[in-house]
Structure formats: structure tokens, C-alpha cells
Amino acid sequence: MSHDTSSLNKQRQDLSAYESVWLFGYGSLIYKVDFPYLERKPASITGWSRRFWQGSHDHRGTPESPGRVLTLIETPGEQCTGMAYRVSPEVFEHLDHREKNGYLRFFTPMQFNDGHQADGLVYIASKDNAAFLGDAPLSDIAAHIARSRGPSGENSEYLLKLSQGLRDLGVVDPHVEGIRQHLEPLLKGQE
């Protein structure tokens, strides 16, 4: 699959009949909210884990030197907590462009902390997309993040803001925190 998934996403779900749609954010959508929303609340999805396994050619890296950003990987039994936003369908035009580097949107069931459930759209970069990087030791992922930057800024800023955003939600994600522990000494060494 090519990197630019924005036109594919427009064809995936016809959202025109919806007055509003839930969006599930598990990564940059937690801390970078550059879109209007009607309501937001913490939510979880089941059977998925966050992983820094996707290449970023357009935000935290370049085509020549991709950064590492999040995708979701199917993990039976795991829960992934993030932030759900109720948005008007037009917001997906902005998000499809912002998240165009290999991400396709899927409807998924979400559980809210208050016990309610709803279906929401989530962006996932699957293993068959051209920018997928896959697994590596946490120390290698941290070193990759420490040296990467792109039009949206330092790759390390993405990880550190995500870590803080998750803590604000009361979530300590072992994958994210494991990378942060390797990353912080590398960043100190660059000062």
C-alpha cells in the first residue's frame, strides 16, 4: 500500500449521514487537538496495543530519514486507553490529511470509563503499509527517536508529550515508558 492514504480514507466510510462521529485517539490525538470537538472523554479499546512501529515521513521524520511514531498492533486480551472525541464528520477531512502517512480508519467498539459503549473511528497503520518499520529493541527505538526530526518537530517531543498525556489520563503504558527511560539519557547527552 502506498504511503498517502488520504484518498483511500475518503472512500472507506460514508460519514455524510452522521450528525456526529466518535473518534478514538491513542497517540498524537491525545495531546495535539487541532480540531473542533463537541465532547471528549477517556475511553478504551480491547485487543490492541500502542507500538512505535510506524515510520513518519511527514511529521517526525522525512522520506530519507523517517521518524518512529505510533500504530496499533492486535494483541488479544490487551486494553488500550486513550481519548475519545465526538466530532462532526467534516473533521475527518482535516484528520485524513494530517494522518495520511499509511493510516486507514476503522470503526471499533469503545468502552468509556463511565461504563457506556459506542463505536468510534480509529486510525491504524497496518503491517502492509509502505512506511511500516515493525518491532525493534526498546533501546534501538529510543536511539532512532533521539536522532529523528521532521516538519512537525523533534521525534522525541512526540514521545514525551504522549507520555505526559497518558499520565494525565492515569495511564502508564509499559512500551512508551520503556522507550522514555532509554530516551531521556540520550537527550541529556545531546544538550
Ligand code: BEZ
Ligand atoms: C491517534 O492518536 O489516535 C493517532 C495516532 C497516529 C495516527 C493517527 C491517529
